[in-house]
Amino acid sequence: MSNPRPSHPSPAPTLRDVAEAAGVHTATASRALNPKTRQQISAETARRVMRAARALGYQPNSVARSLKTSRTGTVGLVIPDLTNPLFPPIVRGVESVLEPGGYNVWIVNTDNDEERERAQIDSLRSRQVEGLIIATARLDHPLLRHLHEQGVRMVLINRQVENLRVPAVTGDDVTGVAAAVHHLAALGHTRIAHLSGPLSTSTGRARARAFRHAVRDHGLPDDLMPECAHWSESDGATAMRNLLDRSPGVTAVVAGNDLIALGCYDVFAERGLSCPDDVSVIGFNDMPFLDKLRPPLTTVAVPHHELGAEAARMLLDTLDTPDRPARSILLPVSLVVRGSTAAPRTD
Template structure:
């Protein structure tokens, strides 16, 4: 069965096929009224239209590919973000090449070098370390790129992420309203912008609610279940006493569940716990995990739109977009026993 054609898109948008063709071509989009271009792109997305990248590359000498650089493909956070990116790039005639870095700078360097050798026209990068010389290098070389779920204040680079400060604030407020005063934060790696921002937000929220100790914090060396478990064991083995945990992300929270099981700790009767990111299937855990959900798909879509703008208009001023998170209360949080 034949898919939708360019003429179908043009008819749906109410424009001539030549106009639709220019609107769908990032290199010619500037020739079309912006509102008309948006109407054509919406029509293409709705119809599921896919331009022929081979035909276009022969005409334009462009590859029609974008690189998506992800730190950990096994992290359930990233597939819905990737889907949002695809939903915008495909109607615009782009294919996405996904690479995994394992959070290793040397592997990231090799993967991005490979993407550039394949003439990827731009990069969407989810691995922004605080000290990230590769980003500086790419920026100086004029490579169109957007950071997704990460931010940097050192470079004029576009970024799309959830509002980490607002999300941590929601988690702390939820626990305080349940009656918790001694709350532990299992922070993410402080080599990442996300880890730093969420830790800073926890300290701010703890002070705002006048908690017993705003520095009741353990830092995880990675955003993983194992790292979360190690950090919680250390906290439990110390003399500190806490009734709730705000985990830096959902995987760190899952590490807490492992420790609860091995030490016969009942959640939430003994200790409540919250996650961050809203990964799939958290409602299937026992107890179901309270988390801060972020709009994964919208983050991906906005990042893709931003990259298309950067490719079409290299001199455009980069934007930084924060999307609002939401609290999803479930059975892992309750009033403290004492």
């Protein structure tokens, strides 16, 4: 009895196979399968080619394409803390623009650690990403300066670096903080504190500066501004405890972000304080589920999805026109008044 011949897998279908099955030239098939060039051919031809590719099980060779075109169709997105609820909408905004443009997004998390950030960006660059969208910038950021000097295409999101001409998209922090202070002052608060984010970040610095200007404009003291080491609930709680111990007359707080504001809620529970009867609180960002808190948190809403989408558009512009001058975009914010703010006690 003879042994059966070993079976050999069929060779993977090629672009030429797809073109023949669709009845088009190979170059036409290539354009149809590339989202960036698909609009150059008729919609019916594109559909016919894509149907043929699916029927044959064709998978484009992205490595070969990148060697030929020097384009990889990938972008790196550098996030400081994926557990922070404000970043998923930013990620979705980035993807909503890049994916239809034919780009895949590599997402890395730095945990706000400089060495991890360097290693993660090195890893992205080893994968030949065409550009970076970065949400981790500090005011003084040597790594970003080095990348900029090397010609790496970058867009900063929700952050800026001093004296570095890199495109950036941020929310209008100044207007948001001014609206928060005005709201509290109009309710009758005269001892308003600011629990700032890290002053080593452009966001922390901008919001703290805006708070100082806003309370001065209302003739209120500007010395109630403890700094949080991190944009976190635990650091917000620590700062709030210290504030209450040192300045017991405070009746309202503008927190650097919503997580810091949540830390205030923790301290109120510890000390038997009522919000807003004893202390009013305003956050910043309008993270999901803040309306489910008790009391629901008054906060400054930032359009995070649009921040991500606009950063992606700016990066595509930079990739298509490398000599385009760097520009910054400021997106509007709005105060969302909920149950955590009220007039101070009069007794």
